[in-house]
Amino acid sequence: MITRHYVCSKLFAATLAVAATLAAPVWAKTVKVEMTVKEVEVQVDNKGTKQNMWTYDGTIPGPLVRVTEGDVVDFTLTNDAANKNSHSMDFHAAIVDVLDEFAEIKPGDTKKFTFEAKYPGVFIYHCGAAAMVEHIARGMYGVIIVDPKEGYSKAFPKPDREYVLVQGDLYREGTSVDDLLDGKNWVGSLINGRVFKYDPVHDPQATQTLQAKPGERVRFYYVNANVNNPVALHPIAGIWDRVYDHGNPRNVSEGVQTFTIPPASGAIFDLIPPADRPTNNAIVDHAMTRALRGAISVLMTNDEADPTLGRTDKLIVR
Numbered sequence: 001m002i003t004r005h006y007v008c009s010k011l012f013a014a015t016l017a018v019a020a021t022l023a024a025p026v027w028a029k030t031v032k033v034e035m036t037v038k039e040v041e042v043q044v045d046n047k048g049t050k051q052n053m054w055t056y057d058g059t060i061p062g063p064l065v066r067v068t069e070g071d072v073v074d075f076t077l078t079n080d081a082a083n084k085n086s087h088s089m090d091f092h093a094a095i096v097d098v099l100d101e102f103a104e105i106k107p108g109d110t111k112k113f114t115f116e117a118k119y120p121g122v123f124i125y126h127c128g129a130a131a132m133v134e135h136i137a138r139g140m141y142g143v144i145i146v147d148p149k150e151g152y153s154k155a156f157p158k159p160d161r162e163y164v165l166v167q168g169d170l171y172r173e174g175t176s177v178d179d180l181l182d183g184k185n186w187v188g189s190l191i192n193g194r195v196f197k198y199d200p201v202h203d204p205q206a207t208q209t210l211q212a213k214p215g216e217r218v219r220f221y222y223v224n225a226n227v228n229n230p231v232a233l234h235p236i237a238g239i240w241d242r243v244y245d246h247g248n249p250r251n252v253s254e255g256v257q258t259f260t261i262p263p264a265s266g267a268i269f270d271l272i273p274p275a276d277r278p279t280n281n282a283i284v285d286h287a288m289t290r291a292l293r294g295a296i297s298v299l300m301t302n303d304e305a306d307p308t309l310g311r312t313d314k315l316i317v318r
């Protein structure tokens with residue numbers, strides 16, 4: 001009976017799959033994603049300084065979304081009734097209508113839309129409500145990874161660890177839209193929401209680092225959420241083994257020292273530290289203004305590396 005039931009289910013599933021080809025590839029699944037915009041005080045450095053920021057789900061960056069190429073994202077945005085401003089969601093992984101799916105909603109409202117993730121890569125998402133510069137500068141951004149449907153290959157090897165790093169700007173609280181556009185009152189660079197978040201070398205109050213074991217392939221999904229400036233990403237004391245521009249496995253470069261990420265874009269960076277001894281790398285925006293004001297993250301490589309970091313639910317180290 002169990003077998004027969006199983007066969008019937010398989011036939012039923014096959015029929016569904018054939019029907020599904022009309023709308024989407026057979027491997028596709030629908031992934032539900034829900035976020036709530038929260039205008040809240042958030043800690044922006046390792047000292048504990050708090051600032052009024054605008055966020056997806058209360059964190060900078062917002063929650064990591066990860067799907068596979070061909071999946072349909074079924075997205076719901078809620079603008080918390082306690083907020084004062086309209087907000088929206090702009091997924092760079094979506095091909096839709098800016099005036100429809102990406103339209104802003106008022107506090108207390110909810111909006112749903114779906115899109116198919118057609119290209120593999122690492123994409124930013126951000127708020128596009130007016131004035132967009134303020135919504136991004138106050139922290140309304142995050143990352144969606146679209147894994148390639150082919151999976152891993154010789155050209156796109158499976159990594160041992162994966163870290164998501166998002167670089168953004170920190171402006172003095174209350175900076176006007178005009179001053180944001182002019183870059184005035186800029187005070188530092190945020191990495192995953194805090195200045196020097198993973199850099200105990202430049203900030204003794206930093207308690208977290210990125211970790212790996214010697215010889216591991218460490219994959220960084222790096223997204224630039226700066227409002228105006230590119231990121232010049234370099235792994236001090238290393239060379240990027242591979243860089244996948246936009247995170248697409250087809251856009252590969254090898255042996256890269258410094259790679260430019262434009263505003264509102266991202267790329268995948270693979271680093272393989274030496275296998276025969278403990279080492280450290282500084283993952284840095286090599287533009288010195290931003291490096292020395294927050295945009296440095298230390299990767300510590302040794303045999304004692306925390307086995308949970310850079311894996312499963314710890315791609316963004318909070």
Ligand SMILES: [Cu+2]
Nearest residue numbers: 087127129135
């Ligand atoms: Cu917003």
